[in-house]
Amino acid sequence: MLGRWSYLAAVLVPLFAILALGLSQASRLDDVRNLIFDSYQRVSPRPWNPQTPVRIVDIDDESLRRIGQWPWPRPRLGELVQRLGQMGVAAIGFDMVFSEADRTSPENVLPLLPETPGKSLIQRELASTPGNDQTFADEIGTAPVVLGSILTGGTAEVTYPVKFGIASAGDDPLAFIPHFSSAVLPLPGLVEKAAGIGALNWLPDRDQTVRRVPLVLRVRNQIVPGLALESLRVAQSASTFLIRASNASGQTTFGARTGINAIKVGAQEIATDPRGEIRVRFSHTEGARFVPAWKLFDGSVDSNEIQGRIILIGTSAAGLLDQRATPVDASVPGVEVHAQLIEHIVEGYSLIRADWAVGLELLIAALAGLAIAILLPRIEAAGTAVLGLAAIATVIGGSWYAFSHNGVLLDPLFPTITVAAVYLSGVLSLYRAEQKQKRWVREAFGRFVAPAVVEQLTKDPERLVLGGETRTITIMFCDIRGFTAISEGMDAVALTTFMNTYLTALSEVCLDHKATLDKYIGDAIMAFWNAPLDDPDHASNAARASLDMIIALAALNARWKAEADVSGRAHKQVRFGIGLATGSCSVGNFGSVRRFDYSAFGDDVNLSSRLEGASKTYGVEILASRPTREAAPDFAWLEVDAVRVKGKTEAVRIFTLVGDATVANAEEFRRHATDHAAMIDAFRSRRFAEAAERAAMLSKSRFDGLSRLYDYYVEVSRKFGVEQPPAEWDGVTEFAHK
Template sequence: MRPIRGPRRRRARRTRFGVAVVAAAIVVAGLALRTADPSALLQLRNLAFDEYQRLSPRTPDPDVPVRVVAIDEASLAELGQWPWPRTVIAEIVGQLRDAGAAAVAVDLAFSETDRADPRSALTSLPDGPARRELLASLGDTSSDRRLADDLATMPAVLGLILTNETGGGPVPVKSGFASAGDPPEPYLPAFTGVTAPIAPLRDAAAGLGAMNWIPDRDQIVRKVPLLFDVRDAVVPSLAAEALRVAQGASTIVVRASNASGQTAFGARSGINAVKIGAVAIETDARGAVRVHYRASDPSRFLSAADVLAGRIDPDAVAGRIVLIGATAPGLLDLRATPIDPAVPGVEIHAQLLEHVLSGARLVHPDWASGLEIVAFVALAILIATATGLLPVRFSVGLGLVVICAWIAASWVAFSRAGLLLDPTFPALGAAAVLFATTGYVGIREERDRRQIRSAFGRYVAPGLVEELVRDPEKLKLGGEIKEMTILFTDMRGFTTVSEGMDAERLTAFVNAFLTPLTDSVLAHRGTIDKYIGDAVMAFWNAPLDDPDHARNACRAALAMLEAIAAFNRRDHGHPPIAIGIGLNTGECCVGNLGSDRRFDYSVIGDDVNIASRLEGQTKAYGVPIIIGERTAAAVPDLALVEFDRVRVKGKKRPISLFGLFGDADHAGDPAFLAIRAAMDTLTDAYRAGRFDDAAAALDRLEQADDGRFATIVALYRERLLIHGGSPAPEGWTGVHDLETK
């Protein structure tokens, strides 16, 4: 047994070593990719975390002190089209104040004076007594002043619009800021300009916050920044400012890397958390919160019309942060979230506040990236070890189990602890190791069977070999009817060429002759049926389907002529040889044909016999390739010439004979076109019985011919000598009956 076990052990060691090399290469490539962290990996992580949120959205808490006053379709229908006069906004703010709202944040831009104010309309009129009288009747209070007075009576926050325009005055900020650790400004989303509310409103508001969004590349709002940097000034978001004002806090505290208690080891890793009043909020390195969204629920909104009319329960507002914003689709303030394709922008502010105040947590901590890399390496080692020791089916099963285990661990971390552990990179990297290593083992196993396949493939088409390997049940008698193209080729003057050769030399010569012909067939998706001495039979469209079988057969025939020309250029010690090729397309029976003891994969049928007859007629017509009607119909762009219509022996239906002289490029050659035109005129006149016209066309053909049609010209000369000067016999069709097979 030692002589047997020794080679097996050596093969096993080589296999395990190869598996280790493959796994190590993938691990190194994976680590390099993870270090670069291209946008494709980020998008995969986002898609996975989005799916987690869809599977487990945040549970709504009715006690969370956040409400939205919606400028919805019902309010627009009751109060009129947008924009409303600011006196309406002032009345809504007053109603919320009277109901005891802790803070009101208005998600609307008030960067221009109220155009609905009658005073604004009167200022555009020419000056005169009537204009002054109307202005005096309106009093001194504008709608903007009315809104400013109401805002000044309660904790109110107005929105800023951050831009990337240069210039502008000072950045209006009403909150104080303090930081611990590294300066936070370099990590915050940066803008260069700001569009603020008009001065009366800006001065009256207790807070000012940015309304901006920063969606991901797919326009989904996953993270909401709490802070922004505008020309080195820190500006809070609308939600962050509302939270500060509602608590009566004066300062927002930012904690960054290298602060007390933060072990960044001197590295500048960004922001860790933001504290607003008594609320500490974990953030990413840029001061943004990844919101754990709940499904959008319009029933949780308060309609602006109901607030204005006093139709709400004061307990729904008392002690809560109330945001006023547009929710009607026509106002176009819609955003996409991981859960909903379109929600009002004001709801994202509200969901951020709900996320923070409900104690929800959705973070990717600093150590998570390291854990993901360790998980990838550990899974790769485990899978590579299993692949090297276990059969492929078991190692694949084990690999899939451990990959699923990591995905399950990521899900548990999300659903139980609010931790974002990337399921995609470790799982996909481990899957790459699994399939690469098992593929390597499969290749090694296939190599052991290669000798058998190689020997079998010498006699049967390679496609059939693979079909038989996959399904041994196909080794039985029987076949199928399908359209195929059949090729026969034979050497001209074999007897003369072989004279004087002994058996060994003759065998070498025939093998050297058949090899390029075989290569031409196989290179164009054909199957060798058999060798008949110096002849070759091949077919197309079996065992594997080939929709372009007629064209591939024609290309193979032209390649055979080129191969024989190259064969003749070599010194074989004998005169140049020539071949004739017949091609025909038709319905044939193909399959394993023979007896119970011995059978071959072959093809039979009338169209096979016709292909053989066409090859035989190449000698009679002096052309190297003759193809049948159906073959010609499938390749009309090739260089074809129809030169006769015949009735083969034993058949009643006549067929047209076409010579194949080149590819599509040759078909456009002017000299060839002249020959084909003369040949078409000749055959049309001959079949119509107009022998004088046929003789004239024959003269033109002879003048245009480059020597390839000499035999055909001679044949038609002989026929016209017989029929010339006499009218065509009754029932004349011009069909020539072949006397030989």
């Protein structure tokens, strides 16, 4: 009975706690939800349609280079308007505010000139010449132009120009629309000639990502359209916006003031959120959406790109700092946000977070959590996990379906967290015995089995049997050179301390690079990679470990020398050899029923041991087989020889490891590797005098640990130069023993 109540508490407490959190803190989860909904858009962005009736005339860096620095004289912009009008544009929207007079206009430049007779002459000549702003205004009056404004929180009282009519149905929309107290407007002369005025504001979220764009905003008690909505009105030659809010005819809200539902302009009826905003279904930024301004001036733009379209004029130039983040792009020109909003509307896309969404999410979370709580004691944990995952997958799939097919945003995270919390709490309550069994496995086997193996055994105790599996691994053997000489004079305590210090330092390096430590054989270390856990970079990790072991041994030698100097003892430098081989081996639990270890067997295990021994002959610290070198191609390798080990008929090409990728990419190493390859080729081609000469030259290189290798080749080449090898000699060195 106590167990049953304990289980109920374990599952119901987190369930009700999470549901209460969802009810009371729903809005605070919006930041997380935004990340999820953004990921949906990144997975399935709105495809860009080349036939969309929107283009951007882009004042890009190339246009600034060709035409001149910004701002351009207003007559130049007027010429832009003129060319667009001649090409049959439906509407022209400026993503900029012409709130100040053109400083390049002659009447503004004239006061800056010195008082000379020439100035008076110029003044008389300009008396009958219209200024730049007037010229621009005249051009605006000949085309369907929408100018931009910016709404602010300032105190200056402004009269926002009315180019449109506003009608509403239902509750007063002023109560729901984002409010501003002032505005920055274009010059009165420009306003008079413009067909429309649109606000450029948008309201980014806290992470400064633009997800929603307002169609309408409020300046004091006046409703004004955004640039996109006003451009749609002008393009359709419409005169009025109709705003439908809650409690309008046909709306069932039972008296609740839920906000704006839709805005109608011309033939377009646009569903909005309660604040009159649209959550835009973004596409990736698309180069074909942009028409560089300089191409309009030189007449190279196809009129089909302009005729009948809404043209927005803005800038992508980096220096003009009009860049915004969207859910699918980290940085796009601000004008593109307006363009994508128009595309979203015209192409009939919808992306809404319905007011009933939170209630539905809570209901799904409660039902799924209760289902898991009921089923968990009745079926195995694995089965319940499958059901839980199926429930989570269903929630995520339903959320994705709602997004991709209906444009509705439903949060999958909240129900997922609920299911996971109930499941985890229930499992912890019901399966304490299983946890005890895992602790027993750790305690019983952790003393003599590699930690990674212990972790697998706790997940699958049935693997505590004899047998193994065949897989490709990289094996390392590392052995101290001249251990007998080093250990002479050490008593048992000193030798134990020495070995523990040495083995601990080098074992830590191996473990840091994902190795499984197989065993210690006296002063030798055997380790391997890619078992029992998968390690796709096993050869590279073994190579990095080998290089770091050299560094670790150098640090140990420095420490031991300092200790010897203090005590007045002679210090014997400790050196080792490493053999690396990669190939298919049998790995698993080997031994008797009562006693077994996780280990590896196979030809390449033997080969790595042979290579460790052969490193003495060649005077290098690391020798590796060709498969190891090919599986770690980014490192600095040099071919050492081709050898035939005892019991094998095929020769094995062996390599020494000089350094990491930084060394491999260095020009000095590349030249050295070329010269080294020429020395090897000369040796195998029986040009022994040349091989000896090249080896002698190479021995003077700055690369550490290679001089003894080249001394070996000098000696062997000179010997073969005097005592020619047998006629059947194929350039392969025979190794009859380890």
